[in-house]
Amino acid sequence: MLPKRMQNQVSTRWSLLLAGSCALASMYLVLAMIGALSENEIIGLPTVPELTLWGLPLSLLIRDIAMALTVGSVLVGGVLAPRPDAFLGRLTSLSALVWILAIATQSVFTVSEVLAFSISDSLNVTVWWSLLSQTTVGQVMLVQTVILVFVAILGWVVLDRVTGIIISSLAIIAAFLPGLTGHSSLTDTHNAASISLGIHIVAMSAWIGGLVALVIYLLHSGNDSGIVIRRFSTLALISVIALVESGLLNASLRLDGPAALVTSVYGAILLAKISILIVLISFGWRVRKKINESAEEGPMNNVAISLLAGREILWMGLVLGLSVALSRTAPPGEFQAGDQLIWVALLALALFLPFSIYYLLPRGKGTVKFFQKYPDVSAIALTIWLYLFITFFTSVTIGQSIGAQWFALLGSLLTIFLGYQFISSLSQNRSWSTAGFAVVGIPLVGWWLERDVNGGLHWSFWVMTLFAILFILSLMRPIAPQSEIPINESVRIPA
Numbered sequence: 001m002l003p004k005r006m007q008n009q010v011s012t013r014w015s016l017l018l019a020g021s022c023a024l025a026s027m028y029l030v031l032a033m034i035g036a037l038s039e040n041e042i043i044g045l046p047t048v049p050e051l052t053l054w055g056l057p058l059s060l061l062i063r064d065i066a067m068a069l070t071v072g073s074v075l076v077g078g079v080l081a082p083r084p085d086a087f088l089g090r091l092t093s094l095s096a097l098v099w100i101l102a103i104a105t106q107s108v109f110t111v112s113e114v115l116a117f118s119i120s121d122s123l124n125v126t127v128w129w130s131l132l133s134q135t136t137v138g139q140v141m142l143v144q145t146v147i148l149v150f151v152a153i154l155g156w157v158v159l160d161r162v163t164g165i166i167i168s169s170l171a172i173i174a175a176f177l178p179g180l181t182g183h184s185s186l187t188d189t190h191n192a193a194s195i196s197l198g199i200h201i202v203a204m205s206a207w208i209g210g211l212v213a214l215v216i217y218l219l220h221s222g223n224d225s226g227i228v229i230r231r232f233s234t235l236a237l238i239s240v241i242a243l244v245e246s247g248l249l250n251a252s253l254r255l256d257g258p259a260a261l262v263t264s265v266y267g268a269i270l271l272a273k274i275s276i277l278i279v280l281i282s283f284g285w286r287v288r289k290k291i292n293e294s295a296e297e298g299p300m301n302n303v304a305i306s307l308l309a310g311r312e313i314l315w316m317g318l319v320l321g322l323s324v325a326l327s328r329t330a331p332p333g334e335f336q337a338g339d340q341l342i343w344v345a346l347l348a349l350a351l352f353l354p355f356s357i358y359y360l361l362p363r364g365k366g367t368v369k370f371f372q373k374y375p376d377v378s379a380i381a382l383t384i385w386l387y388l389f390i391t392f393f394t395s396v397t398i399g400q401s402i403g404a405q406w407f408a409l410l411g412s413l414l415t416i417f418l419g420y421q422f423i424s425s426l427s428q429n430r431s432w433s434t435a436g437f438a439v440v441g442i443p444l445v446g447w448w449l450e451r452d453v454n455g456g457l458h459w460s461f462w463v464m465t466l467f468a469i470l471f472i473l474s475l476m477r478p479i480a481p482q483s484e485i486p487i488n489e490s491v492r493i494p495a
Contacts, residue, residue: 078164
């Protein structure tokens with residue numbers, strides 16, 4: 001039988017592997033739903049190879065994972081730890097090398113996508129160098145690569161905190177640079193969008209990569225764990241604030257009002273990402289609070305903390321996958337009369353966002369007593385409102401755009417409110433009749449919305465509807481906001 005430390009190291013590896021699988025699955029599922037993994041062939045025009053359509057998102061995901069590990073490892077091992085950690089230093093170097101390889105792969109796939117070249121033609125040195133030297137995207141890749149070469153070399157020989165700060169600064173600059181490629185120029189409002197996107201990427205890398213590095217540090221070293229955990233809690237708080245503020249700013253610059261949240265695929269993915277981020281923030285806040293309380297009582301259980309963080313990393317994998325999918329989705333254009341609601345956006349407003357809010361707030365907070373007493377009414381009210389929202393939205397959009405924007409905003413808020421009442425009532429009463437009304441009513445509303453789609457219902461409708469049904473049924477189980485794993489008891493690890 002493996003020693004306890006080795007068992008938990010194996011468990012952590014499986015958690016990281018599962019998080020990567022979640023990121024991969026969520027990314028490809030969303031891209032497949034929006035048709036980004038295939039291209040219609042038009043006679044006389046070149047088409048992008050299928051390998052490029054699948055390979056470019058994968059290279060972006062690997063780049064983002066390596067970016068997070070690089071930034072997180074050097075911050076935890078070279079800045080937050082009282083003494084430089086050699087293991088995290090080596091991990092920083094290896095992650096930087098993977099980051100470089102991902103950038104190289106991304107550049108080849110980018111040439112193939114932009115020029116509709118085959119992969120072999122995209123490897124032409126002249127064409128490839130033209131991308132790197134003559135375009136903003138290529139120049140950013142080139143500067144990133146130069147910086148990461150220094151990070152890879154210096155990360156292996158972190159000698160003191162000054163070196164760690166220097167390498168951290170270089171890694172953060174390299175992580176910030178992809179934000180500059182989000183627009184074709186850097187003038188007018190593009191400046192705000194590019195800067196906010198760069199800050200968003202850095203904050204997410206520090207938060208996600210820092211948490212992974214913290215888990216590795218606790219299981220591999222564990223020296224001065226209390227100091228490192230408290231310092232990381234401060235870093236995580238700063239990262240979350242920067243992440244939320246920069247994300248809201250960037251979204252406001254890309255979306256044409258509240259209606260874009262419910263009438264575009266971009267808005268629907270954004271709502272799903274926000275839902276997961278709220279769950280992550282609430283889960284992390286509870287864990288950090290419990291850790292700080294336990295630190296005052298006695299020695300902390302590094303293994304238990306690592307297991308708790310592993311659950312958080314799984315959610316982070318979903319966020320990374322959705323982030324890549326979002327970057328591959330074109331922002332919506334100007335709102336037009338007759339725009340239709342998106343089924344995924346309605347599910348996010350009615351189920352996913354309310355669930356994340358319910359997870360964040362104390363149990364029962366904000367729940368109307370009438371719905372607690374009659375939980376079936378909450379499911380019926382939600383279903384009826386979704387039908388009315390769909391029915392009246394189209395008629396409102398025929399009129400002036402301002403009226404449609406206000407209707408979309410107020411309708412979305414009412415949907416979230418009724419969804420919260422339904423989820424709160426069902427989670428507290430666990431009534432099968434309540435679940436039954438929702439399981440039958442919500443899919444019928446979805447069918448009503450999509451009934452006139454050309455070619456029949458898309459397979460993505462059935463996938464999301466099945467997911468919504470399983471999600472509703474899962475609410476029959478009590479939601480445990482806090483883990484019962486003790487984190488203020490020392491763990492004896494056999495020799």
